[in-house]
Amino acid sequence: MQGMKRKAVLLTAVTAAMMTVSACGTNSENTAGEVNVDQATEAASQTAEGSINEGAAPAAETSKEPVKVVWWHSMGGELGKAATQLVTDFNASQQDIVVEEVYQGTYDESLNKMKASMDDKSGPSLIQVYEIGSRFMIDSGAVTPVQQFIDGEGYSLADLEPNIANYYTFDGKQYSMPFNTSNPILYYNKTLFKNAGLDPEKPPATFEEVAEAAKKLTKDGVTGGSFAIYGWFMEQLFANQGADYVDNGNGRTAAATASLVNTDAGVKTLEWWKSLIDNKTMLNLGRKTDDTKKAFIAGQVAMTLDSTASLRGIVDGVGDKFEVGTAFLPKPAASGDGGVVVGGASLWILNNKPEAEQQAAWTFMKYLAEPATQAKWHINTGYFPITTKAYDEQIVKDNLAKYPQFQTAIDQLHATKAMPATQGAVMGVFPEARQLVETAIEEAFSGQKTPKAALDDAAAAITEKIATYNKTVSK
CATH class of the missing domain: 3.40.190.10 (Periplasmic binding protein-like II)
Structure with a gap:
């Protein structure tokens, strides 16, 4: 009970911290977010009841119907079309999971809606959050670290860009999966x-x-x-x-x-x-x-x-x-x-959803991290591929030939020395x-x-x- 009270108080106090800003490498729009006090209380209750155990990945439950995953994101315009296509491709690739993507406005607007949804669990299975919201997401107690899924199945992070993965690693634990990255x-x-x-x-x-x-x-x-x-x-x-x-x-x-x-x-x-x-x-x-x-x-x-x-x-x-x-x-x-420090956003799994839904969200995350998927995302948006193997894809090679200026961005990312500053x-x-x-x-x-x-x-x-x-x- 003490942990539940602490998380609830925390969410109330950090409301003032979530002020207007956009962190995708642009500074063209500002929004604000508010915090729902019951978010952490509900999340803590779920954990206490054994829905997710720290240190072990949730196991998928058997279901005759496809598991529905709701993904909230902040990709509008052409970026939104690219995100929709990723979901369409994933849903067509298998029959066990159906992902529904929902544009929720800017990052701050999306976070505000997430917090307000925690009472009745009407919120998403996973959410895209800008990089500077990472500390807040961890402290909220509302997420399941992806490290649990990584450890549970021995998923390899070897092909992720080190300087991208490093940003979302805290105390040696990967909390979220990088998605759209820039510098x-x-x-x-x-x-x-x-x-x-x-x-x-x-x-x-x-x-x-x-x-x-x-x-x-x-x-x-x-x-x-x-x-x-x-x-x-x-x-x-x-x-x-x-x-x-x-x-x-x-x-x-x-x-x-x-x-x-x-x-x-x-x-x-x-x-x-x-x-x-x-x-x-x-x-x-x-x-x-x-x-x-x-x-x-x-x-x-x-x-x-x-x-x-x-x-x-x-x-x-x-x-x-x-x-x-x-x-x-x-x-x-x-x-x-x-x-340079990576900008952009990552994907977080919320812990107030059933185990099967969280596992399905993780499956979708892995699909988004595949080289072919990242290659499509990169050429349609200009964001970095989060995996080095995406550069082996022919469409990426062709795109680099058309936009050779992007080699500068690749070189700068790879030339960045790993240290706390970067x-x-x-x-x-x-x-x-x-x-x-x-x-x-x-x-x-x-x-x-x-x-x-x-x-x-x-x-x-x-x-x-x-x-x-x-x-x-x-x-």
């Missing part, structure tokens, strides 16, 4: 580079080189570049310097207790970024990556940062107007080893923390505060919210 890269206009006397085959790799290139590119109505005010980019620029974003091993060795956004890596990054805005070689177009993407496609800016998942749309949008170049995320010349920061208040960082960037750009003061204030506010969250978790 940020530098996009640049090769034609403008050539016209400015820059080598289009040697894109800037450091902060200093970006500044120099931006200065030369700013002429004739064109500005050197524009990076959206997106907290995800700050997180990535930390990781690329090998710098942790929160303490305690980026929240991996123990629960994070303090934000490190105001440390040297953050201050130098924001000072560099602000200097480009101040000397008018970079445009400040606000928080939405949709706006910077449009400016780049229109040829108004020569460089931008965006998700790897945006590559196809950018290349197709540009057409034959100019040649699109791609490069690794830049970092200070003097920084150490690092790399495994990704973990904290239960990540969505709210991201917005506080975005506000700090705006305050620095406007001159309201110095970069150091803005980040000091953001770090203090984030640390306070982490403390509140941790106190609730420990009860």
Whole structure:
């Protein structure tokens, strides 16, 4: 009973943490979520009654009728069509399971609906959750770690991309299955580079080189570049310097207790970024990556940062107007080893469903992770395949020939050094923390505060919210 009470209290307290943010490599829409107090109580009761035993995978129950699996996701538009096709293909491939996919809006909206559904168990069998919601999902007590299914049948993770699988591994346990994965890269206009006397085959790799290139590119109505005010980019620029974003091993060795956004890596990054805005070689177009993407496609800016998942749309949008170049995320010349943190989302199995339904959800997860399935998902969406064997599929080879710029994203993922900084920061208040960082960037750009003061204030506010969250978790 004590565990049940703790989980219920936790879910109430973390409501404030699930604030507006999108984490799929874009920053074009904001939503908010609320928490249902009874979610964990119901989940704990299920566990106490023996529906799922920690350390052993649920066994499928015999049933004459196909087991129904309800999958809630946040893939809209063309991404939604690709998700629907995956489900159609799976249902046609066998007769024992029927998956019903339901679009539930943005990640925050979907989480809100999940929490509200826990009372009557009307929610999904599995749900797609953005990567920065991982700590919350674990602490909620509402999920069955996929590690239980992995161990139960000896399922091999050997072919999963290590840097993708690592993000969703906590305390040596795989809690969810990666699904849609991206990271940020530098996009640049090769034609403008050539016209400015820059080598289009040697894109800037450091902060200093970006500044120099931006200065030369700013002429004739064109500005050197524009990076959206997106907290995800700050997180990535930390990781690329090998710098942790929160303490305690980026929240991996123990629960994070303090934000490190105001440390040297953050201050130098924001000072560099602000200097480009101040000397008018970079445009400040606000928080939405949709706006910077449009400016780049229109040829108004020569460089931008965006998700790897945006590559196809950018290349197709540009057409034959100019040649699109791609490069690794830049970092200070003097920084150490690092790399990028995966963005996107993963799939979580909810533990308030019958054993057979959870097992069926796991079967569907395995299908989604197969090389052929990941190959189709990759070419239709631009997200990374989560398995290395997908690159052996002919359709992936053909797609890479059509969009050679994606090789940059593959190389950057594989060049990333495994360490806490690149495994990704973990904290239960990540969505709210991201917005506080975005506000700090705006305050620095406007001159309201110095970069150091803005980040000091953001770090203090984030640390306070982490403390509140941790106190609730420990009860």
